Amino acid sequence: MAATVGALATPALLLDKDRLDRNLDRLSSRMAARDVVLRPHMKTAKSIDVARRAHRSGPGPITVSTLAEAEYFARHGFRDMTYAVGLAPHAAERAVRLQKAGIDLKVLLDSPEQGMLLGVAGHAAGVTPSAFIEIDCDGHRGGLTATDPKLIAVAAALAEAGVKLAGVLTHAGESYSLCTPEALVAAAENERAAAVATAATLRTAGHACPIVSVGSTPTAHFADDLTGITEMRAGVYMFFDLVMHGVGVCTTDDIAISVLATVIGTKAAKGWILVDAGWMALSRDRGTAAQRVDQGYGLVCDLSGKIYPDLIVAQASQEHGILAIRSGSAQALPDLSIGAKVRILPNHACATASQHELYNVVSAGSDAIEARWPRMRGW
Known part of the structure; x- marks a missing residue:
């Protein structure tokens, strides 16, 4: 199995354990007080x-x-x-x-x-x-x-x-x-x-x-x-997400999970980058659509987790995601070649995580997969 984020087959669910622990400690301390x-x-x-x-x-x-x-x-x-x-x-x-x-x-x-x-x-x-x-x-x-x-x-x-x-x-x-x-x-x-x-x-x-x-x-x-x-x-x-960011409860730096995806095509004339993560990997949740900032199906980051300004998953079908600059923005579409990998922050952590069998656990600033934590499913 892949030992690094860059070597993972995609789509894959990543969990930053440092952000997780920080989020857990924040609320635990608040309630204890x-x-x-x-x-x-x-x-x-x-x-x-x-x-x-x-x-x-x-x-x-x-x-x-x-x-x-x-x-x-x-x-x-x-x-x-x-x-x-x-x-x-x-x-x-x-x-x-x-x-x-x-x-x-x-x-x-x-x-x-x-x-x-x-x-x-x-x-x-x-x-x-x-x-x-x-x-x-x-x-x-x-x-x-x-x-x-x-x-x-x-x-x-x-x-x-x-x-x-x-x-x-x-x-x-x-x-x-x-x-x-x-x-x-x-x-x-x-x-x-x-x-x-x-x-x-x-x-x-x-x-x-x-x-x-x-x-x-x-x-x-x-x-x-x-x-x-x-x-x-x-x-x-525990994880936070873009809806919670829109509500004002967290920053994007607090969001502990992301979906790793691979660029599989480009449509320069349309301003599109295609990735292999559609709604089966991201979920259909569009919870930010009713907020002041619509994040599409997710906000796009580079492999290290740095956000590309105004780059969102603008459309999603079952196994395809279309990355595009949000409407009204003057930002340029990043130059991402086929095979490049990106991380997508989710609208709704519960819904996105439910699409996956396990968490690939990482630490901030590291490319190493430290553990794989299974998720349970079903009713």
């Missing part, structure tokens, strides 16, 4: 090697987005997990199997029906399941609002079904559409206030609510006050 537990969301990395860097002293609390992730991390010694996707009926039995095997797996729901299904599965397995009530803090997705009359009904249904109420969980998904520090601070406070108010409502009604869980990468980095919050979840902060 606020006495809030950090429960990293492994949906981005899907890698035991990354998880071990996030928890250097041994397996700690994590968040997962699929039960396959939960099973994978359980095989590697992780025991404290939150499955942060609304519980589907067919998933209840699988979830309690993990709990029966000794995994502290907390699931997510927002209806009495889900609570009853979980209770039935728990009774059949001889375990007491644990669940969060999902709270909708900004109209982004699922969950109940802090004032929804169904809130107490769901808590009562859990008690009746023999399910332990772990607490409340919310996610400020609308923060991804913001781009100023003031707006991000306000979103973080709204997230906090909604979660804390809901926990207070439940406690007043006689329901224990030990965990108050919030988290999105933007709000995790911009929250000024976390009073009443017990834990923070975030995932893409």
